[in-house]
Amino acid sequence: MTQQIIIATGAIFGMLSVILGAFGAHALKKILSSDQLHSFEVGVKYQMYHAIALLALGFNSSHISSATYWCFTLGILLFSFSIYGLVISDAKGKKLRFLGPITPIGGLLLVIGWLQLLINAL
Template sequence: MTQQIILITASIFGLLSIIFGAFGAHALKKILSEEQLQSFEVGVKYQMYHAIVLLILGLNYAFTTPAIYWCFTLGTVLFSFSIYGLVLSDAKGKKLRFLGPVTPLGGLLLVIGWLLLLINAF
């Protein structure tokens, strides 16, 4: 895993979280219920949190490993993007139920990423 790939991933996650956050705050506000909008915002927040973590790790390359990178990257994709899919499909009346178990799997990968970072720090 190169420093450049980590920084690119962080940049893409950050960019998309701003776009999705604005999309949620403006375009989706008229379509989603308050509960759906809150769920969507959770996905955006976690995506941005992990964009920042990846940015810090990319700038402090000695603190990361490929396992940490992949846990944070796959965890963010599975967690946040499954929330987006669940919320948007629910708003359209055709909830993609298969995404339900994907969200906690993504969350588990994020937890593992943080645990690996802690272990690596020691």
């Protein structure tokens, strides 16, 4: 994975995290319950944490394998974006239940990405 791709991916996820966070805080605040808003915010936070990790690793690309990159990238997509879909669809009364099992798969990919970093550091 090239340094530019890693940094660009981190920057895109970071930018989307800010946009989605603002969307949740302003537009969705009126239609979501406090539990739904909390879940949405968890998705935004995890997305931003991993965007920052990708940026840091991109600027020091000797510590990131392509497997780590893909675990973080797919983990963000599956974890955070499934939460967004679940929360918004639930608020509209048509919960997309098929997304429920996708969230923990995304979380597992994020954990595996961190484990790979640990292994690479040792």
